Amino acid sequence: MTTRGQDIASVLKKQIEEFAGETTLTEVGTVVEVGDGIAQIHGLSQVGFGELLLFPSGVSGLALNLEEDTVGAAIMGSDTGVNEGDLVRATGKVAQVPVGDALLGRVVDPLGVPIDGKGPVKTDGTRAIEMIAPGVAIRQAVNTPVQTGIKSIDGMIPVGRGQRELIIGDRFTGKTAIAIDTIINQKGQDLLCIYVAIGQKQSKVAGIQATLEEHGAMEHTVIVAANASDPAPMQYLAPYAGCAIGEAFMASGRDALIIYDDLTKHAWAYRQMSLLLKRPPGREAYPGDVFYLHSRLLERAARLDAEHGGGSLTALPIIETQAGDVSGYIPTNVISITDGQIYLESDLFNAGIRPAVNAGLSVSRVGSAAQTKAVKKVAGRMRLELAQYASLAAFAQFGASDLDAVTRAQLERGQRLTELLKQPQYKPNSLGQMVASMYAVVNGFMDDVPVDRIREFEDRLIGYLETSKAEVLKAIEEKKDIDEATEAGLKEGINAFKATF
């Protein structure tokens, strides 16, 4: 207690001594107009673009429109305390967020202020929210997979570390569920996760936090939230803030995954700000630079080369479409920026195929370069077989009785594959589990199992292998490949299990 008292006294002493000293030179302006979260400020002639401003009420602002006599600023907080005639100070800084490991397990707002009621975040550094993406010279090709734990994605649309893979679909098709499952699957792995909630309901964010905590996935996760009730400038900043936090992990040589949920609402927030700042509206009233808004954000996902630590930042942006229309302005923009998309369909979702991944429209442009050998061996044919099944299934509706044997076999296989790719929420598969069940279906071990018992078969097979053939699953996880010995073990295990089924 005494030492603490002395500490306080010494700090006070220092401050009293320095009290009369420095005067400060500040750039100032006067608020001439305020409303809708935007302030027009007269003066501030030396202020820079994107500079943080300080209003007398304590809220900060972002200088976004620099004109001859006035500056248009977005107010990051409540505008009720800002009055006409207020003296606004320039801070000489750009917006920054605290970064570092102390953020893991926390929920913060776009300025890094914790909003989970767990006390202050003691971080060791800060990083500018807006940064230029890493250049060509310091990047390397994507070659390591992000294991999402979802069979249909890891099997057919593999995502690599440093890739940008869009999750796109209508409302209520399980977009967020894929993101959350991916986060849960990283438990005990080396991939740190950042979930950025933009314009979401507070209840949804709280629910996600609770789910992640329940599955022990909050320890490696940061949630950056700008909720629907937050002002548009905060929603606009949220993805960049989350990205800065992820970049800091990448710069320290680690791998990070960031989920932007969702960029449609981000574009809305930016549209609101732009219109209120009196920037001219373009198509669908979005401003002219709405493409750059997302391209500069997603370009910051990268895989650095070994010289620069070899860290990576993988981005999973989410876009919500209206009635399956992927040709909207924002969806086409983001599709063209990303390295592929996971397309979710409400028809599939309602038909009970969950995750509702449309295998035909979903692609990963990085493709199999980022797939483990083990998955590549078993899943290589899966995509093709599913595509063939999809075209045959429509045809076969008219009567399956007069089909030839080959076609019928293909249909049967397709039904089983579809059934196998169904996966309950919050149950991501490990690599071993995934490879074992895919191996079983692709190599025809499930052909004589009735379609409606496929999932039961899979569950029990995995259970059997985990108890009786644990060394085989372990070998797959470790080698990330299926060599002959492993394959023999796998075959033996499956056959032994089938005898009991």
Add this chain to the structure above:
Amino acid sequence: MAKAPTARRYAQALFAIAQEKDVAEAWLNDLRDLAAVLEEPTVSAFMSTPRVTTADKLQMVTQLTEGRNPMIANLLGLLTSRQGVGLFGKVTEEYGELLNASLGRIRAQGTTATPMSATQLKRLSDSLGTSLKKEVLLEAREDPGIIGGVLVRVGDQIIDGSVRTKLASLKRQLAHESLT
């Protein structure tokens, strides 16, 4: 505020004419005289109401400017015909700024809690002048709210040596300083 750039253009044009004739300083007084006349309630009401036609207003301008500087009379006539009489005061201000800038002068406001003595005022404006390398036209203001020290505003910049700001920053530091 949207009027400011417009007024500045008129002021720039007028200042250019005045400089050609080398009478820039004298014209400022002429401008101020006329601006004072225009600010009289009856005149400003007449000039600003849309119910009076532009022709009538122009006639009024001719009467008002009789015997005055013809170039400034022209300016007022031009502004009137473009429905911009309201800009005249602003043009005068901008003209003053342009004149100050061309003569290497700068206006500043010094705020103190208690009135400054003449020597203090002189010392402040001299020291400001040396640091800004300009002649400083210092306007003294009083505001007991700043408690002590001095607050100088030059254009868009504030040199803040007030006790109020220091106390506020001390308070902020004490609240956030980590004592580890």
